[in-house]
Amino acid sequence: MNPFSTARRLFLQRMTRFSIAFALLSSHQSSLAASPTALTGIRISQASDNHTRVVFDLSRNIEHNLFALSDPHRIVIDLSNTRASKALDASSQTTNLMKGIRSAARDSGEYRVVLDLNSKVRPRSFTLQPDGEKGYRLVVDLHATKLNPTPILTSQQERRKRKKEMIIAIDPGHGGRDPGAIGRKGTREKDVTLAVAKKIKILVNKTPGFRAVLTRERDQFVVLRNRVKKAREHQADLFLSLHADSFHNPSARGASVYALSLDGASSEAARLIAQKENASDLIGGISLDDKDELIASVLLDLSQTATIQDSLELGSDVLRHLGKMSRLNNRAVQQAEFAVLKAPDMPSILIETAFLSNPQEEKNLRSSKYQQKMAQAIFNGIKAHLKSRQTI
Ligand SMILES: [Zn+2]
Incomplete structure (x- = not known):
């Protein structure tokens, strides 16, 4: 592989994340007379070798201004009176025509998005009205100016990344000498989570384009940090930790989903700063050695803020599907400081499938049929999340 271009790509991805997160922060500080349109998502897809599509999800119809610049080739889109309503993470998505995306709120109230290109393109833009579950959208199509363009600045790794499967890390909680919660009938959390x-x-x-990695395949003790490490080694796109709850009151029941809280993120950032070699890897090739520790910690926090936002969205999709087959203990995704959810660059959720301390739920969790229904609901939630991020 080409280490320079890899580092550069990661750097660009991270910087885009930071600038999006930064734009989010600045948007809180400005107050505008007319309430701004909310930009709720940016989705990028490679329709073909010669066609890239970028879709902006908006709270209402907007005016926009699009123009092309060269040296280097880029497309600038100004969205009038618009603010990003949350951390938008489109930065990791590249296509053969587009190598990156940057965005920032401007003092004028406009929201500027810059698409960095590998070569000159013919841009076309149009808006779409709400349709079913989809709201207002601005669509920007980028067409290659000549067919079959020679690949420019596309490293082997970028090409592989575009084609690579979606890797789902599944972490069965507990194991080995740590049984986790134990039900009245002796059901052990570690066995249920593995099943x-x-x-x-x-x-x-068995789903094309997907591959699963388990953090443990058998009844084995694995420390929390090594679970995350294994997922990272496999370059997992999502991390899912499975558990079963227990409470002194046997009537407590229902499933819950957790994402990392910001407090947890902050202390983890601090820990990573202490291990500079790890931290420089995690923030994508930016060496922290010559930087102020505060700046490094802010960079990590911003990256983690975007990841937590992803995790919350993933969590709510999984929760919605779990709600179709199971009682829910909490209707909203909860946030807590779980060690296994602290990877700054991998959306991660923890699922408390049910209460082993509740006799009916213990019975459910022992049933292979119920486990299968739960597995299906969780995977449906994951697919729904990925679909909402990738299609128009
Ligand atoms: Zn547990």
Whole structure:
């Protein structure tokens, strides 16, 4: 592989994330007379070798201004009176025509998005009205100016990344000497989580374009940090930790989904700063050695803010599908400081499938049929999340 271009690509991706997160922060500080349009998402897809499509999800119809610049080739889109309503993470998506995306709120109230290109393109833009579940959209199509363009600045790794499968890391909680919660009938959390994880793995692996990685395949003790490490080694796109709850009151029941809280993120950033070699890897090739620790910590926090936003969205999609087959303990995704959710660059959720301390739920969790239904619901939630991010 080409280490320079890889580092550069990661740097660009990260910087885009930071600038999007930064734009989010600045948007809180400005006050405008007319309430701004909310930009709620940016989705990028490669329709063909000669066609890239960028879709902006908006709270209402907007005016926009699009123009092309060269040296280097880029497309600038100004959205009038618009603010990003949350951390938008489109930065990791590249296509053969587009190598990056940057955005920032401007003092004028406009929101500027810059698409960095590999070569000159013919841009076309149009707006779409709400349709079914989709709201207002601005669509920008980029067409190659000549057919079959020679690949420019596309490293082997970028090409592989575009084609690579979606890798889902599944983490069966507890294991080995740590049984986790134990039900009245003796059901052990570590066995239930492994059984459900294996069922999800089968569903994932039989779906084209998906591959599952388990953090443990058998009844084995694995420290929390090594679970995340294994997922990272496999370049997992999502991380899912499975658990079963327990409470002194046996009537407590229902599933819950957790994402990392910002407090957790901050202390993890601090820990990573202490291990500079890890931290420089995690923030994508930016060496922290010559930088102020505060700046480094802010950079990591911004990256993690975007990841937590992703995790919350993933969590709510999974929760919605779990709600179709199970009682929910909490209707909204909860946030807490779980060690296994602290990877700054991998959306991660923890699922408390049910309460082993509740006799009916213990019975459910022992049933292979119920485990299968739960596995299917969780995978449906994951697919729904990925679909909402990738299609028009
Ligand atoms: Zn647990």
